Structure formats: C-alpha cells, structure tokens
Amino acid sequence: MPNISHKGQRMPASPIRKLTPFADKAKLDGKTVYHLNIGQPDIETPEGMINAIKNIDFKVWAYTPSEGTLSYRKQLTKYYNKAGYNITPEDIIVTTGGSEAISITFMTCLDAGDEVIVPEPFYANYNGFASQSDIVVKPILSYIKNGFALPPISDFEKAITDRTRAIFICSPNNPTGYLYSREEMEALKALVLKHDLYLFADEAYREFCYNDQPFVSPMHLDGLDENVIIIDTVSKRYSACGARLGCIITKNKKVWNAAIKFAQARLSPGMVEQIAGEAAIDTPAEYFEQVKAEYTTRRNTVVTALNGMEGVYCPNPGGAFYVMAQLPIDDSDKFCQWMLEKFSYQNQTVMMAPATGFYSTPGAGLNEVRLAYVLNNDDLAKAMTCLEEALKVYPGRIESEKLKAESVL
Numbered sequence: 516m517p518n519i520s521h522k523g524q525r526m527p528a529s530p531i532r533k534l535t536p537f538a539d540k541a542k543l544d545g546k547t548v549y550h551l552n553i554g555q556p557d558i559e560t561p562e563g564m565i566n567a568i569k570n571i572d573f574k575v576w577a578y579t580p581s582e583g584t585l586s587y588r589k590q591l592t593k594y595y596n597k598a599g600y601n602i603t604p605e606d607i608i609v610t611t612g613g614s615e616a617i618s619i620t621f622m623t624c625l626d627a628g629d630e631v632i633v634p635e636p637f638y639a640n641y642n643g644f645a646s647q648s649d650i651v652v653k654p655i656l657s658y659i660k661n662g663f664a665l666p667p668i669s670d671f672e673k674a675i676t677d678r679t680r681a682i683f684i685c686s687p688n689n690p691t692g693y694l695y696s697r698e699e700m701e702a703l704k705a706l707v708l709k710h711d712l713y714l715f716a717d718e719a720y721r722e723f724c725y726n727d728q729p730f731v732s733p734m735h736l737d738g739l740d741e742n743v744i745i746i747d748t749v750s751k752r753y754s755a756c757g758a759r760l761g762c763i764i765t766k767n768k769k770v771w772n773a774a775i776k777f778a779q780a781r782l783s784p785g786m787v788e789q790i791a792g793e794a795a796i797d798t799p800a801e802y803f804e805q806v807k808a809e810y811t812t813r814r815n816t817v818v819t820a821l822n823g824m825e826g827v828y829c830p831n832p833g834g835a836f837y838v839m840a841q842l843p844i845d846d847s848d849k850f851c852q853w854m855l856e857k858f859s860y861q862n863q864t865v866m867m868a869p870a871t872g873f874y875s876t877p878g879a880g881l882n883e884v885r886l887a888y889v890l891n892n893d894d895l896a897k898a899m900t901c902l903e904e905a906l907k908v909y910p911g912r913i914e915s916e917k918l919k920a921e922s923v924l
Contacts, residue, residue, distance in 0.1 A: 583609025692832020
C-alpha cells in the first residue's frame with residue numbers, strides 16, 4: 516500500500532473542527548449543542564450582497580482575471596482608502612478566501628526552511644499553511660494575565676535568526692480578541708525596519724473594535740510600503756464565510772509581481788463571489804454599527820459569565836468575536852471532548868475549541884479554551900450556564916490554587 520507524503524503526515528488537524536464527530540454524535544443522541552467552537556456568525560449577510568447574487572444575469576460563467584476583476588478591485592480600493600490606506604487597484608490581488616491569501620503570501624516571500632515569527636496563541640491554520648509551504652513558525656508567547664498584549668520587543672529580538680524573513684500579526688486577534696495599540700504597532704515597525712523583515716497583517720476582524728478603541732493598521736504607519744502585506748477577507752466583515760473571497764494588498768511591486776504568478780497558477784477567483792463583493796462595499800455604515808453593538812452585548816454576556824464562575828479567568832477582548840478563557844481543568848482537549856461525549860445539562864452541551872491548537876509552544880494552553888460569541892444572546896447565556904455546571908462535575912477539575920501553581924501562563 517503506498518505511503519502518504521511526509522508533508523501529509525506533518526499537516527496538523529484543525530482544533531476548531533476536529534471534535535465535529537463528537538458533536539454530531541451528541542446531536543444524534545438528542546442533545547442541543549451550542550457551537551462556540553468556530554467563527555461562523557449568525558449575523559445576517561448584508562442584503563445588498565444577497566440581492567447582487569439574485570440579480571446576476573450572464574450567459575457564460577467565465578474565468579475572471581487572476582488578480583480579480585478591475586471593477587471589484589476598484590470597489591475595494593474605495594473601501595480601503597476610506598480607511599486611510601492610500602492604495603490603487605494595482606496593489607490588490609483577489610484570492611479565494613483569506614486562506615489562499617496567507618498561502619500565496621508565504622510562498623511568495625519565504626523559501627523552504629525560512630522562519631516567520633508569530634505571537635501566540637495564533638489562528639491555528641497558520642501552522643497548516645506553514646506546513647504546506649515548508650516554512651518554520653517561530654512562536655512568541657503572549658500571556659492571558661495581561662490580556663495577550665504584544666510580547667516585549669526583546670522577545671522578538673531573541674527569536675530572530677539568519678533565516679527570519681517575516682513577522683505575522685493578527686489584529687484584532689483570533690483567537691484572543693486582543694487589539695494592538697498604536698504604540699505596539701510603532702514598536703513592530705521599528706523592529707521590522709531594523710532587521711529588514713516583512714510584516715504580514717491578518718485584518719479579517721478590522722470592523723470589530725470595541726469601547727471606541729481605534730484600529731491601527733501597518734498601512735497607517737509611514738515608511739513601511741516595501742515591508743507590509745495585508746491579508747483580508749469578506750468572511751467575517753460581512754458574515755459571508757461561505758463566499759471564500761479574500762485579498763492580498765501590498766505596495767511592494769516585487770512582491771505583487773511574484774504573487775500574481777501563484778494566483779495565475781490557480782487560474783482565478785470566482786466571478787459570482789466578486790459580484791457579491793462589489794455590492795458589499797456599499798453596505799451602509801448602520802449595518803456595522805448594529806453588528807458591533809450586538810457583538811458588544813454578546814461579549815459582555817460571555818465575559819461576565821465566565822469571570823463569575825469559580826476558578827475561571829477571561830480577559831475582556833478589544834475586538835473580533837472570540838475570548839480565550841482559563842478554566843480549572845487538567846487538559847482542554849480532554850475537557851472539550853468530555854463536554855460532547857459525557858456531559859449534558861438539561862440535555863444541552865457546549866462545543867469549544869481547545870486552546871492547545873492555537874499554540875506551538877509545548878504545554879501551553881492546556882487549561883484554556885477559545886469561545887466564539889457568534890450565537891444570539893439567549894443561547895450564549897444558556898451555553899454559559901451549561902459550562903458552569905460542567906465545571907462543577909468535570910473529573911479532571913483542578914482547584915484554583917493548584918491551577919495557579921501549575922499553569923504555563
């Protein structure tokens with residue numbers, strides 16, 4: 516029997532999706548499962564996007580340009596320049612989701628064995644894309660005790676080697692919800708320029724910043740035009756995860772000219788998705804105001820409930836729609852599986868993402884979980900009650916003092 520590749524063997528499983536069979540079994544057993552494991556919002560997609568699809572009228576469903584249609588890139592330019600990016604349509608490559616944007620960026624800017632420094636915990640699929648590209652993720656720990664703020668620049672300096680090519684950030688952050696400040700971004704700018712590195716920025720959650728905190732992009736900083744690559748997607752902004760429509764933005768023409776060759780190799784992004792994406796740019800501001808208000812309410816429900824549970828700590832995130840919580844448990848993978856396999860409260864249970872999958876450092880995240888507050892407020896409240904009851908009876912519960920002594924973080 517032929518063997519699979521070494522790369523296939525190394526490819527990590529998704530911590531967000533790997534427990535799905537257990538959730539499916541729980542549902543077959545008649546349990547209600549509250550899905551807080553994945554960033555699939557229940558917010559309605561803007562009506563303009565849906566209508567644009569309904570009103571499509573073409574005779575041939577044709578290829579589009581590899582860089583994306585000019586009309587869509589012009590619309591994107593309007594959106595980003597309103598946010599102060601000062602770009603042109605020629606700075607954009609449209610991709611099949613943010614995932615392809617990450618993959619093309621890695622392949623364009625790094626050779627096999629090159630290193631990218633990423634503050635952790637980080638979006639788990641970064642590891643997968645790195646594995647596909649044969650590059651090395653160098654994690655820099657951030658800590659729950661200070662809300663997962665940017666690690667000290669000295670920690671980055673220590674991690675830089677002669678194979679380091681880039682620093683990769685996500686702000687607002689998935690999985691922590693942390694929003695980088697201007698001071699933190701300026702510190703990264705100085706480091707990137709000092710060592711002549713790329714700065715990759717995943718901005719999927721740009722529109723979701725809370726408590727009037729400003730969003731600061733590397734595109735807002737002077738002197739980084741040759742270093743910055745923005746990775747973006749419509750998935751979260753417009754609650755359009757199934758559209759699989761993203762983009763790469765860079766003013767570095769060498770990078771753009773190399774990246775387009777990878778884009779040509781996969782032919783083109785979808786026509787229908789770009790038609791919907793064009794319409795999305797005209798989504799009224801009121802849509803985002805309402806969505807932000809809804810997420811703020813949900814965030815407050817979840818964070819307040821978690822911090823009211825004995826032995827639980829959850830920092831209040833500044834953006835996105837995730838929280839990372841420290842629980843009085845021995846092993847988050849075991850706990851999340853136990854919740855689906857063994858536990859129910861009033862015939863309900865909760866599906867969460869074990870935090871171990873968002874770390875590369877061995878032993879980190881063992882007592883943490885990521886929760887996505889993407890359900891309506893009533894369901895979130897029920898899920899929090901269910902989680903609190905579960906923690907009371909979980910066989911692997913660790914008492915608070917022991918937890919503090921043993922915690923990696």
